[in-house]
Amino acid sequence: MSYRRGWIAAFLFSLSMINYMDRIALSIAATPIAREFKLTAVGMGYLFSSFIWSYALFLLPMGFLIDRYGTKRMAGVGIFIWSAATALTGAASSFGALLMARLVMGGGESVSNPVGAKVIRQWIPANERGMVTSMFNSGSYAGPAICSVILGSLIALYGWRISFVIAGGIGFVWLAAWLVFFNAPEKAKWLKAEEREKIVRERDTGPVVSASAGAESSGLLSLMRTPTLWGLAITQGCNVYTQYLFLTWLPSYLQASRGLSITHTGLFSAVPYAAAVILCIFVGRLSDRYLKKSGVGSGRRRNAVALAMLAGTAILAVPFISNLTVLLAVFSITLTGIASTTSLNFALLNDLLPNSRDVAKAMAFVVVGGNTFGLIAPIATGHVVAQTGSYDWAFGIAGLLLLAGATVVLTMTRSPMTARVTPPEAEPAV
Template identity: 70%
Template sequence: MSYRRGWTAFFLFLLAMINYMDRIALSIAAKPIAAEFHLSAVAMGYLFSSFIWSYALFLLPMGYLIDRFGPRKMAGAGIFVWSAATALTAAVSSFSGLLVARLVMGAGESSSNPVGAKVIRQWFPASERGMVMAIFNSGSYAGPAICSVILGAIVAVWGWRASFIIAGGIGFVWLAAWLLFFRTPEETKWLSDAERRKIVEERETGQVAKSGDDQSGGGLRQLIKSPSLWGIALTQGCNVYTQYLFLTWLPSYLQTTRNLSIKDTGWLTATPYAVSVLLCIASGYLSDLYLKKGGVNSGRRRNAVALALVIAAVILSVPVVDNIYLLMAVLSISLTGIASTTSLNFSLLNDLLPNSKDVAKAIAFVVVGGNIFGMIAPIATGYVVAATGSYNWAFVIAGILLIVGALTTLTLTRRPISPTHSAVRRAHLCSAKTA
């Protein structure tokens, strides 16, 4: 990959990192917030989940807006909204205030994944897609790794309100750099002609020409008729359930069951996230190598997705692990599988999607599917902990879903995501009449 294209990948990495820093800020500060507002485990479960409600609600409209107005404008608008909501969380004085702040944050964050998928389709040859998607997605794990340490220390020294102000402020720095430097490859002046030509010629997989699909892109109504799109969305859901279990409840789990301080919890939470960043990027690179013989649009990446999910299912062993260092190893392996699954699954969507005009809509649909499971995870875990006094069944449920996800991707993602034959035929007839 050229270092010039690498700058765009770095922008996306930072976007995901800031996104997840703001998400986990509540988890890091959960103990003092619960004490100040007298919140039970069930109430905290709903609060952890709340940002996903608005996030999922706005994803599909955001996908349409990104396809229409482009990722530059919509990424800027999204990070402005969610960063402001994060910073203003410091000013709330009630549970309802916390809830509203998280809902606004979730609405803004709905831009992140569709923007990432759109930019990757615009900026990178198909042969680099797996690695770049892994770089983008690894930011989702770098954010919690960095945030757990830094915000954990800030909460311990200056209190939880200061941590939200700092977390929110970082997003505005990224926004200024994004608006200053980012353009499409066709509009970017600092690209050489040779690199611009390589990007434009190699960013499509060739499926559009083979399938005869309309270059203008199809509607979501046509896309959702594809079993492969549903398979990718269901796989994402099984994976995201465990991701949000970690994101929302891992600090509380370590503090409650291992009797750790907030500061110590920050370091231990950061460890598995940091490990998963490096291994996630490596898995994306290896998946690109794996596809060189069979071709990007062969759909063979599903095998890598299934393998990553099986690796993540090591979470089933958490209830029987007592040693803290062994526990960190198990959590690191599981998080690596989860991180790899997300990036590989998004890459599989791009592999199977013929028309780049549909990327943001399709990725929004998949992320909605994932976050339906994601919004259930914090609430279900709250009820499980309240009912059993233990986290054991929370980890078992997550592990079972990961196995289900592996079976789903192997069976339901075997065809390209394209309009039905009848829809293609109607499009061709309309074109012929117009001509």
């Protein structure tokens, strides 16, 4: 991959990284926040989940806006909103203020995945799509890895409020670089003509895309008639449940069940997240090599998605492990599995989607599916802990959902998302 396309991958990686740094900041600070505002496990579960409510609500509108107004403008608006909301979380003086800040943050963050999918379709040749999608998604694990160490130390030294100000400020640095340097490949002045021609020639190769080259957008309602889109969304949901279990409750679990301090919790959490970053990119590269002969349009990437989900089921062993080193290894395998599942599932969506004009809205639909399950995870875990006094069933539920997701992706994503042809007067495109 050219280093110029590498800069696009770096933009996407850092966008996702900042997104998840801001999400996990609340989890790192959960113990002092719960103490200050006198919140129970159930109360914290609702607070953890709150940003997902607005995130899921705004995903589909954001998908339509990104397809209409472009990635540069909408990514800028989104990161400005969520970074400001994150910084202002540090000024919250009540539970209501905390809740409002998280809701605004979630609305802003709804641009991230649709923007990432659209930029990858615009900039990346089809035979590099798996690796670059993995790089984009790996940022969502690099963010928690970095944040766990840095914010854990800041909270221990200066209190929880300053950590949100710093996390929010990082987003504004990214925004400035994005507005200066990013554009579509057809308009980017810093891109050489030879590479521009390669991108435009190879970004839509494969039997699925070639069949519909130059076609108008099918519309989301038409795409929703295909079982493939629903299969991708359900698979994403089964996977994201486990992701949000880790993202919201892992620090509390390590402190309550394993007796770690806030600082040690940050260091312990960083290791499996860091492992997931490296291994997820490696798995994405392997999936591209796996599809080299059959082509991305074959849809065979679904097999890699299923294998990644099966790796994630290592989480089922957590209740039976007492050794912290073994626990660290199991968490690393699980996080690598769910990280790889997300990136491969996103790449599979692009593989099976005929028209690039539908990318953002289709991605938004899949992410809504994921976050429908994701918003349940923090709340369900809070109730499980409150009722049983243990996290064992929380890990069990997550593992069973991963098994279900592997079955869904193998059975429901076996054909391209080719919409039915409907007369324009009967059904206008969405």
